[in-house]
Amino acid sequence: MRTVDGRVAGRRGQATRQKLLDCLSEMLSSSPYRDVKVIDVARRAGTSPATFYQYFPDVEGAVLEIAEQTTADAADLTALVQGRSWTGRAGWTTAQELVDGFLEFWRKNDAILRVVDLGAAEGDKRFSKLRTRILTSVTGSLADSVAELQAKGKVDKDVSPAAVAGSLVAMLSAVASHQKGTSAWGVKQAELKPGLALLVHLGVTGRKPTK
The missing domain is CATH 1.10.357.10 (Tetracycline Repressor, domain 2)
Structure with a gap:
């Protein structure tokens, strides 16, 4: 599994990536898709927007991964x-x-x-x-x-x-x-x-x- 810039994600990085996806999934259950922002997903996952962008280009990219x-x-x-x-x-x-x-x-x-x-x-x-x-x-x-x-x-x-x-x-x-x-x-x-x-x-x- 690689980051957006092509680096191989380690075990910790993979866990962070999955947590971001899990948090996004939870948010989609209660919020309209268009209202979900990167900063909100990152905050819910206990990390930063910069970390989110290491793994996904935007919210839509993460949504496609879940799909x-x-x-x-x-x-x-x-x-x-x-x-x-x-x-x-x-x-x-x-x-x-x-x-x-x-x-x-x-x-x-x-x-x-x-x-x-x-x-x-x-x-x-x-x-x-x-x-x-x-x-x-x-x-x-x-x-x-x-x-x-x-x-x-x-x-x-x-x-x-x-x-x-x-x-x-x-x-x-x-x-x-x-x-x-x-x-x-x-x-x-x-x-x-x-x-x-x-x-x-x-x-x-x-x-x-x-x-």
Whole structure:
């Protein structure tokens, strides 16, 4: 791990760098992204702005680093789909666990994902690419699942696996990013997951789940 000027960071330097990232993550949870300043992050981490600039060019650079780490963590979502069965009761379990895992991932990383969504919406290609990478971890595996069922004659041959997978993941990400606001629609959290799982199962298999 290197500093901005190319020097190799020692163990202490790496710890300081991570502390700055952790403090920034905490601040993003309670403050608008645009309001976060280098001096505030440094003060919270118990260091100076000069130290911050040793590791990051600006707040945005540090935010992108956090987003990169989140993208790497998103790869674990693949295990919720890859190699899982979509037939019988096992299929209903797969759909439920995918929804549970996806929503939990979003809750855990809500602050940085909101910033990624904002940057992508504003047309920043760096954030757009990160968002695509985060969602691709699930989209590709879901598309493979639909294609496998299709090859076995269990899904209509005219269905596009990529289109179905992309639509389902777009739905999951949209709902996940609005979890706190669903109560305003009269939706209880206890009802949200089963509803999403039903839609996912129907989308992948074209059938009602066996419960």
